[in-house]
Amino acid sequence: MISLEQAQERIKKEIDNIRLPSEPGGLYDPVKYTLGLGGKRIRPALVLLSANLFSENIDDAIGPAIGIEIFHNFTLLHDDLMDNSEIRRGQKTVHLKWNPNTAILSGDVMSILANEFICKTASSNLKEILQAFNRTAIEVCEGQMYDMDFESRTDVTISEYLEMIRLKTSVLIAASLEIGALSANATKNQGKDLYEYGLNLGMAFQLQDDLLDSYGDTKSFGKKVGNDILTNKKTYLMISALNESSPADKKRLIEILEEKNFIPEKKIKDVKLIFDKYSVKELIQNKIDAYFQIALKKLNSISIEENRKSTLQNFSQQLMDRNF
Amino acid sequence: MISLEQAQERIKKEIDNIRLPSEPGGLYDPVKYTLGLGGKRIRPALVLLSANLFSENIDDAIGPAIGIEIFHNFTLLHDDLMDNSEIRRGQKTVHLKWNPNTAILSGDVMSILANEFICKTASSNLKEILQAFNRTAIEVCEGQMYDMDFESRTDVTISEYLEMIRLKTSVLIAASLEIGALSANATKNQGKDLYEYGLNLGMAFQLQDDLLDSYGDTKSFGKKVGNDILTNKKTYLMISALNESSPADKKRLIEILEEKNFIPEKKIKDVKLIFDKYSVKELIQNKIDAYFQIALKKLNSISIEENRKSTLQNFSQQLMDRNF
Numbered sequence: 078m079i080s081l082e083q084a085q086e087r088i089k090k091e092i093d094n095i096r097l098p099s100e101p102g103g104l105y106d107p108v109k110y111t112l113g114l115g116g117k118r119i120r121p122a123l124v125l126l127s128a129n130l131f132s133e134n135i136d137d138a139i140g141p142a143i144g145i146e147i148f149h150n151f152t153l154l155h156d157d158l159m160d161n162s163e164i165r166r167g168q169k170t171v172h173l174k175w176n177p178n179t180a181i182l183s184g185d186v187m188s189i190l191a192n193e194f195i196c197k198t199a200s201s202n203l204k205e206i207l208q209a210f211n212r213t214a215i216e217v218c219e220g221q222m223y224d225m226d227f228e229s230r231t232d233v234t235i236s237e238y239l240e241m242i243r244l245k246t247s248v249l250i251a252a253s254l255e256i257g258a259l260s261a262n263a264t265k266n267q268g269k270d271l272y273e274y275g276l277n278l279g280m281a282f283q284l285q286d287d288l289l290d291s292y293g294d295t296k297s298f299g300k301k302v303g304n305d306i307l308t309n310k311k312t313y314l315m316i317s318a319l320n321e322s323s324p325a326d327k328k329r330l331i332e333i334l335e336e337k338n339f340i341p342e343k344k345i346k347d348v349k350l351i352f353d354k355y356s357v358k359e360l361i362q363n364k365i366d367a368y369f370q371i372a373l374k375k376l377n378s379i380s381i382e383e384n385r386k387s388t389l390q391n392f393s394q395q396l397m398d399r400n401f
Numbered sequence: 402m403i404s405l406e407q408a409q410e411r412i413k414k415e416i417d418n419i420r421l422p423s424e425p426g427g428l429y430d431p432v433k434y435t436l437g438l439g440g441k442r443i444r445p446a447l448v449l450l451s452a453n454l455f456s457e458n459i460d461d462a463i464g465p466a467i468g469i470e471i472f473h474n475f476t477l478l479h480d481d482l483m484d485n486s487e488i489r490r491g492q493k494t495v496h497l498k499w500n501p502n503t504a505i506l507s508g509d510v511m512s513i514l515a516n517e518f519i520c521k522t523a524s525s526n527l528k529e530i531l532q533a534f535n536r537t538a539i540e541v542c543e544g545q546m547y548d549m550d551f552e553s554r555t556d557v558t559i560s561e562y563l564e565m566i567r568l569k570t571s572v573l574i575a576a577s578l579e580i581g582a583l584s585a586n587a588t589k590n591q592g593k594d595l596y597e598y599g600l601n602l603g604m605a606f607q608l609q610d611d612l613l614d615s616y617g618d619t620k621s622f623g624k625k626v627g628n629d630i631l632t633n634k635k636t637y638l639m640i641s642a643l644n645e646s647s648p649a650d651k652k653r654l655i656e657i658l659e660e661k662n663f664i665p666e667k668k669i670k671d672v673k674l675i676f677d678k679y680s681v682k683e684l685i686q687n688k689i690d691a692y693f694q695i696a697l698k699k700l701n702s703i704s705i706e707e708n709r710k711s712t713l714q715n716f717s718q719q720l721m722d723r724n725f
Contacts, residue, residue, distance in 0.1 A: 104546040155509060159502040178483045181505060185479060186542040188512050193535040196528065203528065204520065211517040218510040222428040225502060335699060 078385065079129055082390050084122040091143055092118075107171045107183035108190070111150050119396075120253040121146040126392065127257025127271055130385050135276065138260040140197025141206055145253050147194060148210075151187035152217055158215045188214075195256075202259040205268070209259065213252035220245025229329040229330070231313040235320070239280070247279030270379045274389075277372035282396055287312040289350065289399070292358060303345035309334050313364065314357045318348075321355040330332060369397060402709065403453055405716050408446040416442075431495045431507035435474050438490040443720075444577040445470040450716065451581025451595055456708050462584040464521025465530055469577050471518060472534075475511035476541055477505060483549065509638070512538075519580075526583040529592070533583065537576035544569025550557055555655070557635040559644070571603030594703045598713075601696035606720055608689045611636040613723070615673065616682055627669035633658050637688065638681045642672075645679040675698070693721060 080086070097105045111271045121142035128138035156162075157170040158180045164170065172180035195210050196203065210382060223241040231365055254271040263271075290305040291314055305312050319327055328350050354360060376389060403411070421429045424635055428482075445466035446644060452462035480486075480495040482504045488494065496504035519534050520527065547565040551557045578595040614629040615638055618695060629636050643651055654675050676682060 101543055101546040101550060103550060104543060138444055155505055161506060181479055181483055182546055184509075185512065186539055188509065189535055189538040189542065192516055192531070193539070196531050196535070207520050207531075211513055211520070214513040215510055215517070218506055218513065219422075219425055221467060222425040222506055225506075226425060226427060385685075387625070
């Protein structure tokens with residue numbers, strides 16, 4: 078059995094060893110730059126850990142793991158361009174370091190490279206792996222489209238929001254686990270169970286991200302606290318506050334959202350006063366706990382030796398504690 | 402044996418029958434719009450004709466054929482955005498009808514849909530088909546990057562230009578034929594021979610496109626003649642003229658290219674005077690003929706019954722005569 082750290086180490090080594098052509102540099106330099114930015118590489122690590130549930134030999138999971146990481150980085154690259162984000166992992170985004178056309182085309186080639194790596198497996202489940210991957214990749218695009226749609230809407234419901242984060246974030250975590258299992262020749266049902274585990278874990282993870290964005294400690298969260306509030310993001314917290322508040326407080330909240338000239342610190346404070354009045358922090362915490370419990374239950378229900386599950390169990394807990 | 406028209410008819414029917422989700426509309430409406438614009442659908446027709454060389458049952462070639470057509474349309478969608486083109490097949494381009502972000506994301510999902518369709522085959526050559534497809538898709542991106550790079554360069558050589566059109570245009574025509582053969586369980590070598598046939602046919606086709614852009618008849622060519630000259634494209638004609646001309650004529654040609662205020666008709670006339678002085682029309686015609694002869698020779702060398710080859714032989718001729 079490998080540990081999370083060993084899985085991440087293996088992924089790092091494999092990504093560092095990818096040899097891309099030098100020409101055309103305008104196409105491949107941004108790909109190398111993007112893959113070199115690192116990150117926690119949770120998804121490919123999950124592919125390996127999931128494969129390792131069923132087999133000591135995880136070689137057939139390496140290609141799909143790298144493919145999923147390349148795909149994830151491709152979506153970040155294009156999302157950053159569409160959202161006009163300036164910084165990714167502490168470095169300039171590709172469309173600013175180069176230009177928008179370079180970001181489009183380098184992203185396109187990463188999407189294809191992802192497919193090429195997914196195919197690098199001798200598993201007899203190649204077709205099932207590809208089906209899971211393609212279905213998931215399409216859903217991630219759907220999630221990004223909903224996310225962009227929601228920016229200009231003020232009537233997003235909780236269920237619409239949950240569906241959006243399911244598509245944009247959870248399905249890829251879920252598919253990482255399913256594909257890892259399939260690459261180690263697990264049964265389709267075992268793959269589905271791991272998918273469900275990952276889906277619920279992914280929901281808990283994304284909601285916790287929302288919670289930490291407003292209530293986290295800047296130091297341990299690693300991002301500036303309050304960014305979602307400043308950019309009027311319709312997160313679970315904001316939608317709940319709009320739903321739960323009195324007509325007067327709702328009116329006040331919308332006024333704060335619509336105010337063009339604001340002092341950042343004051344806006345964050347004013348919004349959080351309303352959040353606190355309606356206990357939306359507790360609402361989201363309950364939701365996170367519920368998803369997390371379903372995730373653990375799903376993992377426990379999978380019929381493999383208990384001791385093989387400990388790495389994923391620990392990982393789940395670490396993910397929620399954000400200390401890995 | 403099916404005819405080219407029957408192949409195109411079958412492709413049209415299959416594309417019309419694709420059922421995409423209705424939501425999110427911002428993602429799928431542009432995909433439906435793009436696929437609905439039609440076009441000659443040469444590439445998927447070639448997949449079917451190639452499969453038909455080896456098997457009367459071409460069902461296992463349908464998925465890959467549609468996948469290749471969706472991929473081709475995806476590249477046009479993103480190319481139009483990158484080139485800021487306004488019209489595609491007589492209609493507004495996606496980034497203008499919607500917006501750039503919609504064009505990026507709809508293109509992304511088309512690229513994944515292409516992969517999904519490629520996988521819809523029961524052929525035992527699925528892995529080989531995917532390898533051929535992914536390798537080709539990457540090359541098409543490389544071709545587009547070189548094409549964009551060349552815009553700002555004045556020192557593009559003939560061999561660089563030929564390599565660019567090989568990547569941007571020829572390899573996908575070649576892979577269509579290879580993948581059709583593989584989907585009908587042809588041998589790898591038969592696939593490679595058909596690839597070489599398509600590669601040379603694709604080179605002849607693209608060079609003829611360059612020739613017609615400057616010397617074609619507007620009516621039968623279907624596009625405005627002289628567009629490449631007006632946009633200073635470094636085509637085979639232009640590069641040859643720069644190579645072959647006297648120092649004085651070369652200086653004159655560069656002056657014409659650099660002139661910001663020009664009368665379109667006069668610019669076309671002046672450039673073509675230099676083209677004619679150095680017989681670049683004949684140079685390109687010789688090059689087209691050479692590629693076309695190699696293509697036919699490759700097709701003839703493939704060890705299958707002669708009568709099965711007639712559809713592709715006729716198609717090759719029709720492609721050069723531009724009357725299909």
